[in-house]
Amino acid sequence: MNSYRIPEMAQKYMEYDMITKHTDLPHFPDYRARLLYAFLSKHSTFSNYSELFTLVTTLVQMGLDTHDMVSINNNVKEMRASRSRQLKVLAGDYFSGRFYYLLSHAGHIQLIGIISNAICEANRLKMNLYQLMKQLKMSADDYIKQTVEVKTQLFMAFAGFMEESVHGVWPEILRLFTQCEVLMQEINRSETAQQYRDGWGYWHIMQQASKEEKKHLQAEETDPSKLRSIWLKYKITPQLYQMLNASMKQLQDKLQTLDSKELGKELLQIGEPFMRYLSTPKAMEEI
Incomplete structure (x- = not known):
């Protein structure tokens, strides 16, 4: 079995001079990636795809997290800040778009739909979270619970792929x-x-x-x-x-x-x- 090397594989898609020079990126979701890889690599059917499935999921997560870093302040005029804002949008779109390419070329069309639905659900939950914050209706316990729920949506989509013993x-x-x-x-x-x-x-x-x-x-x-x-x-x-x-x-x-x-x-x-x-x-x- 191959050793875990998802962060190194993901660098190929994240280390572009324009991105690294002009903007910051979110933390790599390493714990969730390691978990998904560990479970899938033990699967009798999907073990050969554990790297691919984990890679595309983490790239989508990076895309969503990068978009979350975009400032909502439209009054920013300073050139560097404006460029960083634009690149976060583009980088987030690029990371998210890679999963379509990688999965379609590998023939896993069904998984594209599953992950796409998970993206929609993550964004819906995120909007609910932001709305509660804006209305000052958020409790501390709900903040943790809903933040965790948002962060797990993409990875939770693989529940149906798990072996019966760990499902x-x-x-x-x-x-x-x-x-x-x-x-x-x-x-x-x-x-x-x-x-x-x-x-x-x-x-x-x-x-x-x-x-x-x-x-x-x-x-x-x-x-x-x-x-x-x-x-x-x-x-x-x-x-x-x-x-x-x-x-x-x-x-x-x-x-x-x-x-x-x-x-x-x-x-x-x-x-x-x-x-x-x-x-x-x-x-x-x-x-």
Whole structure:
């Protein structure tokens, strides 16, 4: 069986001078890609297509995530920012378009339809998420749940491709891995106070904050020191570490129920970065 090399294969489609020089790209969805590859590579029928199916799915995900990075501010006039915005749109379209080409040339026309439907569902869920945010009707718990749901849609589309022995556990394992991934990103966000309005901490505080604190959070320009004091008051980072620790324990318990010990061991290795993250002095202090 070939070793996992999806990121290297994807670089062929992502490393263009015009893109890398003028714009940033989102993080590669490596945990979800590794999961899909691990499950498909054990399949008696689809093992020979595990690389192709995983590659096209991650390229589509990169396309969707790249589009999410496009600024909605139409007043940007500075040349570099405008070019970066345009290239994000084009790069997202290009990444998404590659899956049509690769699958059609390999003769997997049915899968094009399956992934296309998953793209539509992911975008529908994303619009619902944005609408709730805009209306300030989002709870902190719903933010995590819906973010995970959006991020898993493309990969969840392969549920019907799984062997019968793992068909029932695929959705839950995918959800738990993605939840750990989201929580780890939220911890990094909380520690740097970057894009705080989009994160779990913001919605958690908005549920409990005083009128004055809410006003400060919603202001166009915020005082970083005041923002940090609010973050510390509501213990945002410690709570996120505790949530990640709880999710990781759920994941470990779920993996122990797998009939295939080989697959279980491989999935535990995929989750090792979460364990290393939780074993740092900072995490141990917060947990």
